[in-house]
Amino acid sequence: MLRFAVALSWMLACGFSAQAKDVTIASWNLGWHMDLATANQWIDLCSKRYVKDATADVWREGSGPDSKPGWFVDAFKIDGWDTTRFPVCGVYRDRDNKIVFVKPAGYQERHKSLARYVASSVPADIIAFQEVNGEDSIREILPDHGNQYDFCAVVGYKVQRIVIAWKKSVGTKISCAVEDPVSLPGNPESERPRPGLALSLDIDGTTVRILSVHLKSRCVSPFENGRLASPGDHCPILQQQVEPLEAWIERETADDAKVVLMGDFNRNFWHELRDLSPVRTDGGSPASPHIPASLTNSLIEDLIDGAPATSVMRLLDEHCETNEVGSLLCDVSESRPLDREERALLSAPGYLGCGNPVGLDHILVGRGVKNSQGAKHLSIGDLGSSIAGTKPDGSDQKLAISDHCPIVAQISY
Template identity: 55%
Template structure:
């Protein structure tokens, strides 16, 4: 009898130890999102009057006749404007640049907070394009009191922040992954770093990497050839090795890995590209020979080697009508036409200007997902309205991206 009870205890304790932990993760690019202090400074700079210097073609602050407000000028032509410190003025457009007022920005923040509370039941939210931790605190429900934070500090204004519920587990580390920012490059060719958070949940390590890779090299189907000579694709090509190196290193201590964010790359198109993944046709599971370029980011970072770092990109689903989901499925097979993209981005579908193809969630061995990753519709919250000058009827989009969410077990 005693041996029977002892055997039962062993079985029960083994079952408890084998119970899977559950965590819901989300990723959201908030589109040049700022905290209120930064917003006030930005509005002030964009509201200044500038005049062009004919000799240089640059604009300088001036009260002279013939001036233009900063809202109407390409910020790259304003002398001394640092887009690493402040966004361009043309973030919000509605038949022209929306001249943002502070009241409208406060309303936008409240709409984001309401949306998160209502539609993003996540334990961990990885944000991209935020000015810093304070900008995230200002849009989380319950005055941010339920969350802890892992932020990127320094670098440029489009930063990363990971927020997680304090009750989830113990923070082990929060690390800025500088290698993804290509520190050997000149400043104008340095993309954003990565951000890695390690948590201990139910005694197990979960490591989350938030990324926002180089933009404007999206798909081999629309001319975005990763192996090409375009400036943006050349920079993204340089990020392949640092990203793969992080994945392999991050899994070495037995941690479970989640990689998510705005990759600015359509992985589904890469997987459907019939060309070899490398320019020399070598297999991606072996080291890439010197001088050989990659055509497929996903096939490099999810190459099956080593086995404990073999990532899987989650299937994606759109939380909209059957017709909308059919369009989302088509977007994984081919490059959508402009009218199709506009339809998918409309209020009755996903509502965000960049509806699919940029954001992904990847999981490593030992993690399973309860269904596909979901693209959440933001509906009519993705549009702008200029309103009357400094009027209360001005509306600002909560983002040009839709959030993505996945329910994971590990």
């Protein structure tokens, strides 16, 4: 049986004025997205040849029979690789899972395709982008080079950053801050995930607070990867992110401000809600303090535990912009993991088109935020696949605009 007591608390708590303001919000992980200048430098580095130094477990630039192009090397093990600027090299793969050797002309065409898609298909006033290298990379893909937008961006940290862009006509910035506790600063560098990004806007005299996140990956579902309390390399790190996220929610909702939490959670909340295991490993209340003996099995139910009452948030229903079969698969994916064939079909160009179509990206809204139609996963069609091309200059390359699909919702308050 589903545990929807939180949703009931939400409905009882909501009240809305007759003069509600409508705002369209979106969240989209753009998959190692870079500005063009940085991308060209990255392509140059990935095109060099490297030799492994086995004694130091690093790769160094070199030649000879044992050397490899950077495209086939773990770039984060290349000596001197700047992880604050450049992603790994094997980002783009064709339908046979072969690495595409990116060329500058190919990346430029990807930018153009992405810009056209944003302008034509993402009708949002506020967009939270994850896995981008900075504000410039987002300006380059927005209409009129982003001149009609303002920005809040993560600066520093590793290359996978968050940028929130909003139309200047929508509201004015009150504050923009990196939510560092979400990055677990007390952990060793190798076990630190990405920080959150918190934006407060004044929209027609109303304070709207947004937190965008990109949480630890590879602990997606209690039905596949294990529960958050499971041992391993990934779930324990996501487990640690629950407490700072809950602290932000409770702090920012205390004065009844309008609050939105959205992003790439790397966690299937619908599976958590259908998992019959206790929310806490000791069977205790999710509202109790976080202690080693009381770990969480369910991120969503621990975050939204109903205490205090002002912190109640609602996970928006999710629908898919696709055909009847695709919509059915989206519904099925909320109750169980899709098998390989089902996932491949939902990721196909005639359906959603992205490699990670559902189960990772979510939108939650707090008290006083109205939404009647849920959230929609938009199709990117054939823009989610990559083709290496045959021309030496890469002008016939096709690079996926993302392995995620945008998720969009209309809210009012």
